[in-house]
Amino acid sequence: MRAKQLFNLLMREAGIGLALALMAFLFSFISPRFASLANLTNIFTQISINTVIAVGMTFVILLGGIDLSVGSVLALATVVGGLVITHEGWSTGPAITLSILASCAVGMLCGLFNGFVCERWKIHSFIVTLGMLNIARGAALEISNSRTIFSFPDAFNAVGSMTFAGVPVIFVIAAAVVLAGRFILNRTVFGRMIYAIGNNEEAVRLSGHDPRLYKVAAFTVCGAMVGLAAVMYMMRLNISSPILGVGFELNAIAAVVIGGTSMSGGKGSMTGTFLGACIMGVLNNGLLLLGMGDFARMMVTGLIIVVAVVIDKYRAKAFFRTLEPGGSP
Amino acid sequence: MRAKQLFNLLMREAGIGLALALMAFLFSFISPRFASLANLTNIFTQISINTVIAVGMTFVILLGGIDLSVGSVLALATVVGGLVITHEGWSTGPAITLSILASCAVGMLCGLFNGFVCERWKIHSFIVTLGMLNIARGAALEISNSRTIFSFPDAFNAVGSMTFAGVPVIFVIAAAVVLAGRFILNRTVFGRMIYAIGNNEEAVRLSGHDPRLYKVAAFTVCGAMVGLAAVMYMMRLNISSPILGVGFELNAIAAVVIGGTSMSGGKGSMTGTFLGACIMGVLNNGLLLLGMGDFARMMVTGLIIVVAVVIDKYRAKAFFRTLEPGGSP
C-alpha cells in the first residue's frame, strides 16, 4: 500500500521532477561548483521565501483564484514588523515576538480583505488582488515614509543566517510549511473542500456547504503565508523596506503552475509547488554560475520555464500511455 | 429595433458607465481644469495605448486565456521598429512603412508563438506568456544593447502629437481599433468562435471545429495589437526603448476586467473594455490633477479599481431585478 502510494506520487510528479533532475545534472556537468555543499546551501536559502509564498498561492490557485498582491503585502508586512521590532523602549524578546505576530497579522488581514471582497461581491480575485497590490504598496510607503528600516536585534538576525549541517534554518521553516500544506490539502476537511470547490463550486454549494467561507479562508491562509515569508525575509536580509517584493507574485505563480497545479483550479499538489519553486531557484542559480549575460539569462529563463512545463506534459502523457493497455484487471 | 438594441447596450454597460460618469463628475467638481478641452485631449492621448493593448487582451481573455507578455513584447516591437526607422541610408517614406510593418510583425510573431505553444502542448497561457515576458524583454535589451533609440523622422513624430479639434490622431486610431474589435467579436464567424470557445471548448470541438486554430489566431491578434500599440508609442514619445511597458499587462487586464469581461472566458464586450480603459485613464489623470500625494494616489487607485467593479455588479443586479418580474413569457 505504502509503496504503491509512493510510486504513484513519484509518477505523478515525475515529469516535473525529471525536468528538475535534468537541469541539475546539466548544471553540475557544466559547472562543477554547482553541486558543492556551499552552493546547495545557497539554493536552499534562495528558494525558501518563494516556496512559502507559493504554498499560500497554491491554496488560492486550487480554488481557481489568484493573488497578485503577495509582493506588496510582503512589503507592508515587513514594514509593520520592522517598525514593531525597532520600537524604542521595548525589550528584545517581546519586540521580536510582537513583530512576528504583527507581520503575520498584516498578511492575514490583507488576505482576509481579498477573500472577503471577492466573495461578498463575487468579483474575480484578479481584480481584487490587483487593487490590493496598489493599496498595500501605497500603505507600506506611507507608513514607512518610504525608508528602509534596519537595526534589528542580533538574536533575530542570527536566525536568518543560521544553518544545521549546511541546511539553513529558513529552509527548514519553508520545508515545514510545505509539509504542513501538504497535510492540510490531503488529510483535512478544509483541504478536501478546496479541491472540491476548485472543481465544481456549485455542486459543493448544493451539497449543503458554504463555499464562501472556505474561499475566504484560503485567501487568509495565503496572506498568513505571506506574513510568514515577510518574517523570513526580515531575518534573512535584516531590513524592512516598502519597495520589496515587486514581481514576487509572478515567481510564486510560476512555481505553482510549473508544479502542475491547474490555473483553473481543482487540480494540483503541494509537492508539485515545491518542485516548481526548486526549478525556479536552480535555474537562477545555475545560469548565473554558467556566467551567462544578464539579457541572455533572461531569455533562457523564459524559455526554460516553458520547456519545463512541456517536459512535464510529455512525461505525464507517456506515463499514461504505458499504463493504459496493461491497465485492465 | 435599433432603439431597443441601443437601450440594451446601455443597460448592459450601465454599471461601468455609471462608475465612469460618477468619477468624471467628482473630478470636474473638485478640479475645474479636469473638464477643460486641453485636459480631455491629454486623457484621450493617455488612454490610447492601453486601449489598443486591452482590445487585443480582450480576445485572449474571452478565450479564458491571459497574456502577460504584452509589456515586454511592446518594448521589443518598439526596439525593432526603432532600429528599422533609424536605419542609415533608407529614405524616410520606406523606412517609416517598413518600421510600422516590422513592429506589427514582431508583435504578431510573439503572439503566434504564445498561441502555438499553448495549444501544441496544452499549457496554460499564464505560464507560456510569463516565459515570453522574459524572452521578449531579454531580446529587446540584447538587440538594443539596452540603449534608447531616437531621432525618428519628423513626419513620423508629428503624427503622435497631431490633433483634430482637440482629438489626438492616436486616439482616433485607438477608437477605430475598438470599433473594429467590436465588429469582429459581434459580427464575424471568428468572433462568435471566440465567445463559443470561451463558453465551452469541448462543445465547439464536438461540433466539428478545431478550437486550436482560433485560439492561436486570438493570441496572434493580441500580438498584432501590441505591435500597433508599439508604433503608437513610438509616434507619441519619439523613442524606442527596451525598458518600456513594464506592468502594462496589469493595466490592460484591469481595463478588460473592469469592463466586465469574465476572467474565465466566454462573457464580455469591447465596449466594456473601452470603458474600462477610460476608467483607468480618468483615474490616473484625475488623481494627478487633485495633487494627491503619490502613496495616497496608489492606495486610492487600488481601492477605486475594486469599487468600480463593485458598482458594476450592483447596477447589473438592480437592473436584472427590475427586469425579471415582467420578463417571464
Add this chain to the structure above:
Amino acid sequence: MDAGATAGGADLIELSGITKRFPGVVALDRVDLAIRRGEVHVLVGQNGAGKSTLVKLLCGVYTPDEGRILLDGAPYAPRSTLAAIRAGVRVVYQEFNLLPYLSVAENIFFQRLPRRLGIVDFARLYRDAETVLAEVGLAVSPRARVETLGVAQMQLLEIAKALSTRSKVLILDEPTATLTPREIGRLFEIVARLKARGVTIVYISHRLQEVFDIGDRITVLRNGRTVQTLAAREATIPQIVKLMVGKEVSEEYPFRADVAPGAEALRVEDLRTVGGRHALSFAVRRGELVGVAGLVGSGRTEAMRALFGADRKASGRVLRDGREVAIRSPREAVRHGMSLLTEDRKAHGLVLDMSCAVNVTLTDLARVSHAGLLDVRAERSAAERLVAELAIKTPSVDQLARNLSGGNQQKLVIAKWLFRDAAVLVFDEPTRGIDVGARYEIYGLLWRLAAEGKAILIVSSDLPELMGICHRILVFSGGRITGEVPRAEFGQERILSLAYQEYVRDRREAATAGTAAAGAG
C-alpha cells in the same frame, strides 16, 4: 446474430470485433453490429453496458483499440468529430454540449453559421432558427441566451442542433430522459420524418416502451458485448429486459397501501420564486412519497430549488416538523434535515474530476472526519457500501466520477444524498438515464426510505413511474400547482389535463384578447 444477418449492401454501418478499453474497464468487448440503411436501430443495455462508448467511437471522439468499422462498405476510422460530421454522422450526446452565453440560434447553427465573407448573417440565422425551433416545438426566442433555459429546453435545443444539418446517420443518445410526453411525441414525429427522408437513426433509451414505438430493430448490449439483435415487431419488453440484465426482473412497483404516512415533516406556504407569479403551498408527511408532475418548464425545478435555498425566493414560509425554519442557502436546508438531488448531474450534482468516494461523502464530511482530519479509511468503506448497495458500476471507489457512464453517475448522485441521511428528500428526476433493472431497485430503495419515515418529493417527467410509486401527485402547470391527485384517483388523463390546464387557459385568454397566441403548449 440471427436477425442481423442480412445482405451486406443493405448495411450502412458495420462494426466487427470492436474493443475499447479504459483503465480498469473493458467498455466494449469484441462487439459486432450491423445497422441497415434507413432504419431506426435502437441500442439498449444497462448502465455502463457500453452504449455511449459505442456512439463515441462512431463519431470520432474515441478510436477503437481493436476491430474495424465500415461505413457504406468503406473502412471508417474518423480521427475527429469533424471527420465524422464530414462523413455524415451526427450525434445528440447524452450530456449537453451547449454554449451557455451564446444565443439559441447560434447554438443551433454553430456547426456552420450562415455567413457572407466571414461575417455572420444574423437575419438569416434567426429566421432559420425560428423554423427549426418550431419543428422541435421549443417556444423560446432564437435570441435568448442558452443559460436562461431549463434542462428540458436544453434537451430540445440539442435535438434542434442535430436537425440543422443534413446527415446520413443521426445518433440520439438518450434524448428523452428529461422530456415529458408532449415533447417526446414531437420528437417521434421528427424521427419519422427523417427516416422517411432516408436518414439512418441510432437511438438509445432506457424507456423501453418508446423503443417499440419508433424502433425497427433492437440491439441489446450487456457488459460491453452484443447479446442479440431482434426485430422490434417480434420483441417484448420482458424479453428485452431479460437479455439486458441476464435474468428475470420483477417489474413491480413496490407501492404498499398498508404503510400509512405519519406526521407532517414539511409544509410549504405561499412559496414564490423570484420572478414567479404564483404562490405555491404543499406538504409532505413522514413515510410519504409525493410525486411532482408537469410539463417541461412548468416550474417544478424552480420551486424545488427555491425551497432548498439554492435560488433566492421572493416569499414563503417553510415548516419542518411543524416548526418554521429560515432557509436561505442549501447549507441551511441541509442543516434542517433536507436534501435536494438536482436534475443536472454534471453541472450541479457531481465534482466530476474527483473520485466516487469523495463525491459520496461530500454531503456529510463530519461523518468521515475527526476534528477536521479526514478518516480516509472510513470514507472509503462508507463509499464502498453505497456503491455496492446501488450497484454502481465502477472498478473502484477511487475512479473519477467523470469516467462513469451517465446512468452510473446518476446513481452516484443518489448515493451521495443517501449518505447524508436527511429526513426530507427531494429528488428532481432521480431516474434520469437509469436502466430498467436499476430503476426498480431505486423504487424499492425509495420505499425502504419511506418505510424508515422519510418524507420524499419526487419530480419526474415519467408519469407511469410517478403513478407507480407515489401516494399523491402534485401537478404543476405554468408555474402554479393546478391539482393534487390522491392515489385512488390516479389516471394519465386526469393528471395530463391538469398539467395542460394553464397553457390551455393562456391560449384561450390570448385568443379572446385578440393578440397573437404565443404561449407554449
Add this chain to the structure above:
Amino acid sequence: LPTHAADAGKKPVVGLVMKSLANEFFKSMEEGAVKYAKQDGTFTLIPVGMNSETDIDTQIAAVENFVTQKVDIICVAPADSVGLVAPVKRAVQAGITVVNFDVKLDDKALAAAGLKDLVFVGPDNAEGAYLAGTALAKKLGKGGKVVILEGNPGADNAKMRKAGFERAAKEHGLVVLTSMTAHWETEEANTLMTNLLTRFPDVQGVMAANDSMALGVVKALDAAGKSGKIQVVGFDNIPAVQKLIHEGKVLATIDQFGPDMATNCIKTGFKMKKGEKLHGWIKTPVKLVTAKDLVM
C-alpha cells in the same frame, strides 16, 4: 490636501517631476524641496512621483498635465534620458521654464529637439562612482578582483556609474570579474551576490551602483562569513548603509546631497524666470563618505 494649480491664486506654481518616490533617495529629495517651498512661501510646489523606476508613462503624463495646468516652472528628473525629451519640448514650446535635474537628458536627443542648452542641475554620477571605485582600489591594491552590480539597464545614471567604476578599475589596476544588474534592488542583489560568490570564490571587492543593492550584498557576505573581508562600496549614503560603514561592513558610499538637489533646481528655475541667462550643466557636489566622515 496639497494645493493644486487651479486655486493657487497669483503664486507661481512649480511642478516637480520625480522618479520613484518609493526610493528613499528620491523621497528625501522631495522632502528637501517641500521644506524649502514652505520656508520660502512665495510659490506653490506640486511634486509627482512614479510607481517604479521604469514607469516612464506616469512621468510623461505628469509633464503633459503640468502643461495643461499652465504651471510656471517644471523641474524634471527623467526616468528615461531620451523619452522625456519630447514632452519637455512641448512644455518649453508652451512657454514653461523647464529645468532638468538628477539625471541628465540625452545631449543628442536634446540637440535633435532644438533644446541644446537646457539647464541641468545634477551630480556627476560617473565622477561619484569613480570616487567610490578609487576608494575601493586603494584598499585592495593593484590586481584586486571586483564585481560590479549595476542599476537598471537602460537607466542613464546606471550607465554613468558603471562607466565611472570601470574607469577607476582601469586606472588603478583592478580586475573586473563581471558586471551584472540587480535592478537597484536589495533582494535581487542578495541572490545575485550569493551566486557570484560561488562563481568567483576569490572576489575581493564589490561595487554596488546604489546603497539598496549594497545592503543585499552585505547580507550575502554575512551569510558566507565574509563580511568585512570582502570590501563593498555603494552610492546614495542612506542611513542603513551608514550603519554598515560604521560597523566596517561597507567601505564607502557616495553622498549626492539629494535634498539640496531639487531645491537647487527650483532656485535655478526662478533665477531663469527673473531673466538670468543660464545654460548647460550646473554641477551639484558628490562626496565620498567613509567611516571617518561619520559620527555615530
